[in-house]
Amino acid sequence: MSPAPPPPAVPAPVSAVSxxxxxxxxxxxxxxTARAVLLDAEVLIGGERQLGLLPPECAGRRVSWPSPLRPAVRGLLAEHAGSRTAVLASxxxxxxxxxxxLTEELGAGALRVLPHPSSVSYACARLGWPVEDTETVTLVGRPAARLAGALHDGRRLLVLSAGAATPAAVAALLREHGFGPSRMRVLEQLGSPAEDCLYGIADTWEHPAGDPLNVVAVECRSTPGTLRLGAVPGLPDEAYEHDGQLTKRHVRAAxxxxxxxxxxxxxxxxxxxxGSIAAEWMRTHPSCRAVTVERDPVRAGRIARNADRLGVPGLRVVTGRAPDALAxxxxxxxxxxxxxxxxxxxxxxxWDALPPGGRLVANTVTLESEALLADWYRRLGGDLVRLAVAHAVPVGGFTGWRQAMPVTQWSVQKTPHAPGDDR
Structure with missing residues (x-):
């Protein structure tokens, strides 16, 4: 039997937006090619700096993005629908x-994208750093605390700056997190005749604010004795500000x-x-998100500070009592x-909030909650385990084991028809 013919190709629509x-x-x-598109455009949309780079021969109507930009995208595109529109990007x-x-608003098929080398490509070319081995962190429209999650000895980082003040903010953050010996280079106006590079060490960074168009290159070096924060869950308990309400390191990793x-x-x-579980969930990948619900306002504030310190300032903290606060x-x-x-x-x-394939994990140290988990385990299955950790401590002139409170943990994955879900 001959294989079925492939479906006919669907031609891409003629794009009105380049x-x-x-x-x-x-x-x-x-x-x-890019020049021809800009010369032909009836409408030119971009930042004021970008529009200012075009010659008078680009006669289309020039429209500057307002601030904030993102909410204005749909309206501006709709206003100029039907015109030959070119959008400028850095x-x-x-x-x-x-x-x-633009892709989220129009769909990829409605755009014609003509890329230029990125600032990361230029920076890696100047530094001799392989692009694939260099981590990029953007601080454009984002808090500087995001950088903290990328700090590891020996790593090379490129920081996309929000403006002229970013290099000093990066240096301050490096010092605060024990990475003061890190080498910094600020690459300004990459690709232009005015290209320049400033050198220094975070501990002694004293350069005045320079060109707002810059990228900060960081070679991470920590101060001896700096608390080591690895790339996998199970950070040291000392990494957290807490009042004793903390899922301890070994249980947290499990x-x-x-x-x-x-x-x-x-x-x-x-x-x-x-906030330790949520923070370390988010540290596993930059796109991971978390919402933590805490009824105590003091602890909620502490969670936010821990999130900043660990490089996940995007952690959303909801102050309220669950389950009502989950709505x-x-x-x-x-x-x-x-x-x-x-x-x-x-x-x-x-359980009701989870979609099929979702996971639920619950930890407890009390008999009352343990009995509740045992009942749900009986009906829905999953895994019910007891985690026990002991630490070596001095006992007189000798060493003995001190047992921490055992933790009962129930974990389960929701299926389309979970067995025993007869509530």
Whole structure:
């Protein structure tokens, strides 16, 4: 039997919107194809700096993006629908650029993207760093605390700056986190005739604010004795500000193991305490998201500070009592319950919120909550385990074991027809 013929190709629609990447070298650095698009455009949309790089021969109507930019995208595109529109972007539009917003609004098939070398490509070329081995962190429109999660001895980082003040902010953050010996280079106006590079060490960085168009290159070096924060769950307990409400290191590592975070997934962390589960969930991948629910306002503030310190300032903290505080939250891929298990309706609300394939993990140290988990385990299955950790401590002139309170943990994955779900 012969194989079925492939489906006919669907032609891409003729695009009315072209997205043209432009570098600091402006018109002179554009290839002929990009120049032709800009010369032909009836409408030119971009930042004031980008529009200022075009010659008078580009006669289309020039429209500057307002601030904030993202909410204005749909309206501006609709206003100029039917016109030959060209949108200007810095470097590669699909690399932390306007290309993402345009694709979300119009769809990839309605765009023609003409990329220019990105600032990362230029920076790696100047530094001799392989692009694939260099981590990029953007601080454009984002808090500097994001950089903290990328700090590891020996790593090379490129920081996309929000402006002239970013290099000093990077140096201050490096010092604060014990990476003062790190070497810094600020590459300004990459690709233009005014290109320049400033050198220094974070500990002694005293350069005044320079050109706002810059990229910061960092070679990470820590001060001896700096607390080591690895790339896998189970950070030292000392990494957290806490009042004793903290899932301890070894139990935390085991808990994240069964929660099994994957890129792009969202966690509900209920009874956040110090936020350790949510923070380490987000540290596993830059696209991981988390919402932590904590009823105590003091602890909620502490969670936010821990999130900043560990490089995940995007952690959303909801101050309120679950399960009522769960109403209106986005659908989770996984739920962790670290406190409040016996609150009426808690497990029902969390289980009902999960889509098929979602995971639920609950930890407890009390007999009452343990009995509740045993009942749910009987009906829904999953894994019910007891985690016990002992630490060596001095006993007189000798050494003995001090047992921590054992933790009972129930974990389960939701299937389309979960066995025993007869509530």
């Amino acid at each position: 997205v043209v990447g432009i570098g600091a070298d402006g018109w002179a650095g554009l290839p002929g 470097g590669d539009p699909m690399f932390y650029g306007i290309g993402r917003a 808990t994240l193991g069964v929660l099994a975070p994957a890129p792009g997934e969202l966690l509900w962390d209920i009874g956040g305490g110090s 209106g939250l986005p659908v989770p891929h996984a739920v962790f319950i670290g406190g409040g298990l016996t609150a009426p309706g808690m497990l029902d609300a969390c």
